[in-house]
Amino acid sequence: MAPERNENEGENADNGVLATTDGTETTGIGIVEGATAQVEVTLPTAFDEEDDFDDDVVRGEDVTLVQLEQLPAERDEVRGEAPATTAVPVASVSAASAEPAPKASVSAAAAASAAAAKTAAAAKASSSVASTSATAPAASDASRAELDHHERVRPRTSEITLQSRRLGDFEVDRESSDLLTADRLLDPAHVVRPEPEGAWRHLVYTLSGRRINLGDSKRARARKQLDDRIAVPLSGGARFVPVLSRKGGVGKTTVTTLLGMALADAREDRIIAVDANPDRGTLAERVGRTSGKTVRDLVRARGDVHGFNDISQIVARDHTRLDVLASDADPHVSEAFSDADYRDVAEVAAHFYSVVLTDTGTGIVHSVMEATLEHADELVIVAGLSIDEARLASETLTWLESNGYAERVRSAVVVLNTSRPGAALVRADELDAHFRSRVRAVVRLPYDPHIASGSAISFRDLQPETRDAARELAAIVVEGLRASSVAA
Structure with missing residues (x-):
């Protein structure tokens, strides 16, 4: 039997309201026989410049895609801009669509059901809307560029950590003045050595025009070693x-x-x-x-x-x-x-x-x-x-x-x-x-x-x-x- 179309087909043709639910999986939504469920999906093609998309995106949190309200008792229809709890971040739908997901405003009315059935309906509705978003037309290049811009300039508080550190913690290659020692800086080939002590060693040093320095004699070295032992400071x-x-x-x-x-x-x-x-x-x-x-x-x-x-x-x-x-x-x-x-x-x-x-x-x-x-x-x-x-x-x-x-x-x-x-x-x-x-x-x-x-x-x-x-x-x-x- 072919599904009957809604009596308001002419008026609601743009909204895509189905007359019957035979073609839609509703077992998971929890619709009670004799009740009516209305699903409205708005797919904008562009973002307004004044639309503060960043305020609706919460990074690092789990967001409910569709919020269901039980309407048979109160007959209230909730309609308006999607709050932060109903926003669809890009990371949440990346598995279903390669294109960034547009902002959705969804309201649904269903018959009263038990609390356990409500939780199952929310999960099923999430799957349904995700599949619908996959078939929606892609947003324009300007919209994607603007979205990328918002993501780049958005301040990420979790990544900014202000700490008091020493200068050496940031500049690991920085050297102190203690490393500027004579052994490191002076070229041994150009260091002027003192005159050697010892008769013939000093004679060679003098006759060579102070160019050949054979160093101190054994006796002179022993004396200097003794002097070093004597000169040790006393506390x-x-x-x-x-x-x-x-x-x-x-x-x-x-x-x-x-x-x-x-x-x-x-x-x-x-x-x-x-x-x-x-x-x-x-x-x-x-x-x-x-x-x-x-x-x-x-x-x-x-x-x-x-x-x-x-x-x-x-x-x-x-x-x-x-x-x-x-x-x-x-x-x-x-x-x-x-x-x-x-x-x-x-x-x-x-x-x-x-x-x-x-x-x-x-x-x-x-x-x-x-x-x-x-x-x-x-x-x-x-x-x-x-x-x-x-x-x-x-x-x-x-x-x-x-x-x-x-x-x-x-x-x-x-x-x-x-x-x-x-x-x-x-x-x-x-x-x-x-x-x-x-x-x-x-x-x-x-x-x-x-x-x-x-x-x-x-x-x-x-x-x-x-x-x-x-x-x-x-x-x-x-x-x-x-x-x-x-x-x-």
């Missing part, structure tokens, strides 16, 4: 290193002078040697320069010392930049130099110097020795190359261990000083082995006629072996001071 406050022995005449003052000169010659900070001998000390005479002031003057003027200029008027300085604080020349006055006086001197010296060397006397049980050992960070014990001198040095270690300084003894340094020319009567190797069993290191100081003369010591005039021994002693002392600071 923290001032460090106190007393030089002591229970035997007089073994060379405590000489060792103090050489150690101070080696430290001052290689380091950039200030070094001072204090003559704390309660008897007549000769430390200031070994540097050849005196200021006329003594430790007694510093004790009296300690309250007026406000800067280094004040203390520099009391101390004497030699060519290696070693400062020396002399003891009293009058034995009767120097005897009054007590532990309290040493603490006052140590307090002032600690404000202006990094390393404070102390030349002690022979009276190890003297009160000034107690204050000296209280401040000590490292000990240097001097022993001569004779049986009695070696025994007294070993007894000094035993006395220190018995009086609470066992830890200082284990980290101490023993200097075997050769004060007489010729071969020693004792076996130096046996002495070396004995003291190494009790202390951290042993250094041998060779005989030097420049020192044996008893005059002022010039560090540059010493024999190379003597300077090397003094530098080795200084390097070992610095390493011990660094180790004690880490342990503390």
Whole structure:
């Protein structure tokens, strides 16, 4: 039986209303027998410029294509522009049509049905409208261009993230100024090397018009390595290193002078040697320069010392930049130099110097020795190359261990000083082995006629072996001071 056309065929011909539903699948829509369903689809061919299409598009959300209203009870007809919930975005219909889907305005009236049937009808209507849109004429080129333009200029809030970042996070290839090092920038072929040290190496360098540089000799390289070990910076406050022995005449003052000169010659900070001998000390005479002031003057003027200029008027300085604080020349006055006086001197010296060397006397049980050992960070014990001198040095270690300084003894340094020319009567190797069993290191100081003369010591005039021994002693002392600071 042919489907009958609607009585209003002439009036509604443009709207495409069917008279019967035989040709349309309605089982899924849920139309009740005896009711009428009206579906109206408007397919515009172009978009108006004032039509705000972007406001109707919601990106990233699921949109219901057709909204059904149950009209039999209220007989209301909903008609108008499609809201955001009925919009058909391009992404939703791309599977059904290659052309962008136009905006649709659909109203449907159906008989009342159960809530479950309404959900099924909505799904079926979506399929029906999608198939209808697939057969609709395509929009014009101008409409597609305008739609593409709206999509391009539309601000996408989800893709814009404002964060506070450092400059390096955006510029990964940016380099800091720390990378501009001399090794990277300077061409080794054009770097001017210093003049080589060594007799024949310097001769070749001179005869070649300074074009052939063979570098330093082995001895020069060893000396520079020692200087680097000595020049290692020390953290923290001032460090106190007393030089002591229970035997007089073994060379405590000489060792103090050489150690101070080696430290001052290689380091950039200030070094001072204090003559704390309660008897007549000769430390200031070994540097050849005196200021006329003594430790007694510093004790009296300690309250007026406000800067280094004040203390520099009391101390004497030699060519290696070693400062020396002399003891009293009058034995009767120097005897009054007590532990309290040493603490006052140590307090002032600690404000202006990094390393404070102390030349002690022979009276190890003297009160000034107690204050000296209280401040000590490292000990240097001097022993001569004779049986009695070696025994007294070993007894000094035993006395220190018995009086609470066992830890200082284990980290101490023993200097075997050769004060007489010729071969020693004792076996130096046996002495070396004995003291190494009790202390951290042993250094041998060779005989030097420049020192044996008893005059002022010039560090540059010493024999190379003597300077090397003094530098080795200084390097070992610095390493011990660094180790004690880490342990503390």
